[in-house]
Amino acid sequence: MHNKSVAELARELESGKISSVELTREFLDRIKAEDSQYNSFITVTEDQAMADAKAADEQRAAGKAGVWTGVPFAHKDIFCTNGIATTCGSRMLANFVPPYDATVTANFRAAGAVCLGKTNMDEFAMGSSNESSYFGPVTNPWGRSNGEKRVPGGSSGGSAAAIAARLIPAATATDTGGSIRQPAALCGITGLKPTYGRVSRFGMIAFASSLDQGGTMARTAEDNALMLNVMAGVDPQDSTSADRSVPDYTATLNEPLKGLRVGLPKEYFSDQLSPAMEQQVRNAVKEYEKLGAIVKEVSLPHANLAIAAYYVIAPAEASANLSRFDGVRYGYRCENPQDLNDMYTRTRAEGFGGEVKRRILVGTYALSAGYFDAYYLKAQKVRRLIQQDFINAFKDVDVLMSPVSPSPAFVQGEKTSDPVTMYLEDIFTIAVNLAGVPAMSVPAGFVDGLPIGLQIIGNYFDEARLLNAAHQFQQVTDWHQKLPQ
Amino acid sequence: MQWDIVIGLEIHVQLATKTKIFSGSSTAFGAEPNTQASAVDLAMPGTLPVPNEQAFRYAVMFGLAVNADIGRRSVFDRKNYFYPDSPKGYQTTQLDHPIVGPGFVDIDLADGSRKRVRIHHAHLEEDAGKSLHEDFEGMTGIDLNRAGTPLIEIVTEPDLNNAEEAVAFAKKLHSLVSSLGICDGDMSQGSLRFDVNISLKPKGSDTLGTRTETKNLNSFRFMEQAIAHEVDRQMDILEDGGRIVQETRLYNGDRDESRSMRSKEEANDYRYFPCPDLLPVVIDDAFIQSARDLLPELPEARKERFKEQYGLNEYDARLLSDDAGLAAFFEETAKHGKDAKLAANWVLGEFTARMNAEDKTVARAPITGVQLGQLVARIADNTVSSSGAKKVFDALWSGKSTHADDVIEAQGLKQVSDSGALEQMVDEVLAEMPDQVAQYQQETDPKKQKKMLGGFMGPLMKASKGQGNPKLFTEILLKKLNG
Structure with a gap:
């Protein structure tokens, strides 16, 4: 059963071939047996999951089951779960148990899905390798053949690795600069970052509020559509959520792609991309041509400014968002503070890891008197230019296609000493967050035996078209079905 | 040397909304600590602010009442600083795009002259919680009930030139926000708090001197004393050839002392930037109209009406119109008393004197406008003499009786007019x-x-x-x- 997709599991449950209790048991057993190799979970909620599975079976017996009723899944440990530890991968919140659900969490609960636990992540979602977690790095299920341990990507590395290892069929994730798409690509699964505002951010611990977006991870595009059906929609508790109707994202999966206008941004097929990577991406694009797509080259002229603008705006917002972690009301507090200042200083020095502190410092600097105009204001201007690039591009094409990351999964520790090299992991994903448009990562082949992703970028609120394009691709390819080892 | 005094005010006005500016928690005063603090007010991880529409409407009402431009695109900013009563580590406030733009308020001075005080702007923001230093040995308690209470901070131009003007302005503003119903006006609970910026310059000079800011004055009396104190302090320094340090000061009204809180050098770099959790709020014509529709009669208009309708002189009309409660009391008295001037004399005379003597407010007075009106009617129609009327008033005030006619009958106070x-x-x-x-x-x-x-x-x-x-x-x- 653990190799089946959410859609398939839903059908098995519906047919009565298996109960949610049995299914939940199977996945819990797999996590117990296998996860010591990956460290993809921070918390496994076995008792709660079994109780929820039993309730789901009862609901089904009462004739009140939906698609998700009784289907196991997991949450990235950034979504608050009422009564269950929510750490955000940080020592700061290692003891934090929220008394409320994130809207995303509540939506899955209402849908009857069975949450098995909370997945590992880079601390406060800051990282591209899942090496900054207080709970230890996550190991990619791929590329372990010669004894090496590779990163799963980040920050949603735990969700991606757990799905790739078949410990779970689907998991929530978040994407601020590529944190869904890059780990999805490196782990050979399918992930979607929706349009900014499509999914409520309430209860999703903030990294950079204007960039953060909750999204989906699973093996297939269809499963991503099933997840988005549960997650999308306006939320009165998040005034930045979009008040737009939510389509049934599964309804258009089978639309033919004939005439789909695909743009290839020339800036994303540059020197940073290895010839092998480029070849795989171009092969994937050829599949689309076979399906009837019309491909042309387009330009995103300000693409080269995205990383610089992002690394001003995101840390600036983070520096304020993380001020609430002060040891006063919840979370970590240092031992025996001498006075208020000592409590603040040591709580934050001890509670945050290196990458988080680096970004708080960068952000604080960028907002400081005398530097604000040169950094923050300038970055916001660049951001508007980047948005305009996408708006212009979508006048001529329906979707953009590109690589997700410059290279496949790298070996743990390889980039930790050089933050800038690490930041360049997100060179093809970051502009999407600055513009706020939706984008997916779809398995598109292998380089050196490691999975790589095709990025499909859509116009604002055009998730249905992305899912349709990804699903059709998955009807003619089987990259997303490959198993590690 | 002769000096010109230059004063500008910043006034924090708590808005009388039922719930907080960014959460659904109650704003009621006096609850047990932290019982009115939700996950949003506690800045729990992942929580988000949702703006309270009524706070915007109240701010727009204030803007309309001070003849101000309304900011059509109202933007919130984060003001970053660490303090335990600021749970997010920043205050959500407005910097460059406040909801109320430039306006003005006219004040009447004791010599009968009138002065225009310009409002620079007024912005919406959230109040902080309270630190409780007394109740915990060696520790500080935090009460976040007040955190997130909506405020408008009103900033004047430095148009005031002495304590009398500053207090007249403060009283006018108090009367205005109370009349509008956007603030309960209870200064003892901190519903209005004044910061006073003061500088001195040689008489006639065009160059402003270095200013100090005296923070958190919550009574008119303390404000007057604090200004006098600070003017004296600065004058002493300047006349001794010294220089004023730009700083924030705290004034202790009980001791008539002040001390420096922090100098300009020690001031925080607040690192303001637009709050990404709140989209700009667009104030359209329909919303402004909805606020305009809620505007009650304002003191200025009421005073003119009192002169016209009741034939009162300027002085009496102003005294009766400044406070909405007193004005309503007077109108009841006049309505039932048949003689408006006589009613005004009794409201401003015996009634006000008794209230002041017993430290009562109109709302808590033991006699109603209708009751006083019934007495005034008996004076007007010669049923009772003015000395008899005082006895009737005493009986009504003390609660021995509720109707003037009963007292007149019982005490035999009826005049013989045969x-x-x-x-x-x-x-x-x-x-x-x-x-x-x-x-x-x-x-x-x-x-x-x-x-x-x-x-x-x-x-x-x-x-x-x-x-x-x-x-x-x-x-x-x-x-x-x-x-």
Whole structure:
């Protein structure tokens, strides 16, 4: 059963071939047996999951089951779960148990899905390798053949690795600069970052509020559509959520792609991309041509400014968002503070890891008197230019296609000493967050035996078209079905 | 050396919304600590602010009342600083795009002149919580009930030139926000808090001096004292050849002392930037109209109406119109009292004196406008004399009775106004006082005559057991004596 997709599991449950209790048991057993190799979970909620599975079976017996009723899944440990530890991968919140659900969490609960636990992540979602977690790095299920341990990507590395290892069929994730798409690509699964505002951010611990977006991870595009059906929609508790109707994202999966206008941004097929990577991406694009797509080259002229603008705006917002972690009301507090200042200083020095502190410092600097105009204001201007690039591009094409990351999964520790090299992991994903448009990562082949992703970028609120394009691709390819080892 | 005093005010006004500016928690004062603090107010991870529409409407009402431009695109910013009563580590406030733009308020001064005070802007923001230093040995308690209470911070231009003007402005503003119903006006609970910026410059100079800011004054009296204190302090320094340090100061009203809180160098770099959790709020014509529709009659307009409708003079009309509660009380009194001027005299005289003496407010006064009006009506129609009326007022105030007529009846305070009976009494008294009558009639100075008239009133009042209508007695006396 653990190799089946959410859609398939839903059908098995519906047919009565298996109960949610049995299914939940199977996945819990797999996590117990296998996860010591990956460290993809921070918390496994076995008792709660079994109780929820039993309730789901009862609901089904009462004739009140939906698609998700009784289907196991997991949450990235950034979504608050009422009564269950929510750490955000940080020592700061290692003891934090929220008394409320994130809207995303509540939506899955209402849908009857069975949450098995909370997945590992880079601390406060800051990282591209899942090496900054207080709970230890996550190991990619791929590329372990010669004894090496590779990163799963980040920050949603735990969700991606757990799905790739078949410990779970689907998991929530978040994407601020590529944190869904890059780990999805490196782990050979399918992930979607929706349009900014499509999914409520309430209860999703903030990294950079204007960039953060909750999204989906699973093996297939269809499963991503099933997840988005549960997650999308306006939320009165998040005034930045979009008040737009939510389509049934599964309804258009089978639309033919004939005439789909695909743009290839020339800036994303540059020197940073290895010839092998480029070849795989171009092969994937050829599949689309076979399906009837019309491909042309387009330009995103300000693409080269995205990383610089992002690394001003995101840390600036983070520096304020993380001020609430002060040891006063919840979370970590240092031992025996001498006075208020000592409590603040040591709580934050001890509670945050290196990458988080680096970004708080960068952000604080960028907002400081005398530097604000040169950094923050300038970055916001660049951001508007980047948005305009996408708006212009979508006048001529329906979707953009590109690589997700410059290279496949790298070996743990390889980039930790050089933050800038690490930041360049997100060179093809970051502009999407600055513009706020939706984008997916779809398995598109292998380089050196490691999975790589095709990025499909859509116009604002055009998730249905992305899912349709990804699903059709998955009807003619089987990259997303490959198993590690 | 002669100095010009330059004063600007910053006023924090708590808006009387039921719930907080970014959460659904109650704003009621006086609850047990932290019982009105939700996950949003506690800045729990992942929580987000949702703006309270009523706070915006109240701010727009204020803007309309001070003749201000309304910011059509209202943007919130984060003001970053660490303090335990600021749970997010930043205050959500407005910097570059406040909801209320430039406006003005006219104030009336004691010498009868009028002065225009310009409002620089007013912005919406959230209040902080409170630190409780006294209750915990060696530790500080935090009460976040107040955290997130909506405020407007009103910033004036430095248009005020002495303590009297500053206090007149402060009182006017207090009256304005109370009349608008956007603030409960209770200064003892911190509903209005004043920061005073003061600088001195040589008389006539165009260059402003270095200013200090004295923070958190919560009574008019302390404000007046703090200004006097700070002006003296700065004058002493300047006349000794010293320089004023730009700083924030705290004033202790009980001791009439002030101390430096922090200097400009120690001031925080607040690192303001637009709050990414809140989209810009667009204020459209329909919203402004919805606020305009809620505007009650403002003191200025009410004063003019009182002059017109009740024939009051400027002074009485202003005293009666500044406070919405007193104005409503007066109108009830006038309505039931038939005579508006007499009603005004009683409201501003006996009623106000009694309130002040017993430290009561209009809302808590033991007598209603209707009751006072019923008494005024009996004075107006000569049923009771003014001295009798005071006794009636006492009985109503003390709660012994609820209707003037009952008191007049019970205490026998009804005046005799039957002219036949009164004339008989006058005849009898004059017959007993022939010498005085003769004296009066020989006197040619009308002033002395008037004084002598009083000599007959005592015996007359005695004869009538105090119930003769003095006015009628006087009329009859004059008729008889002048033959």
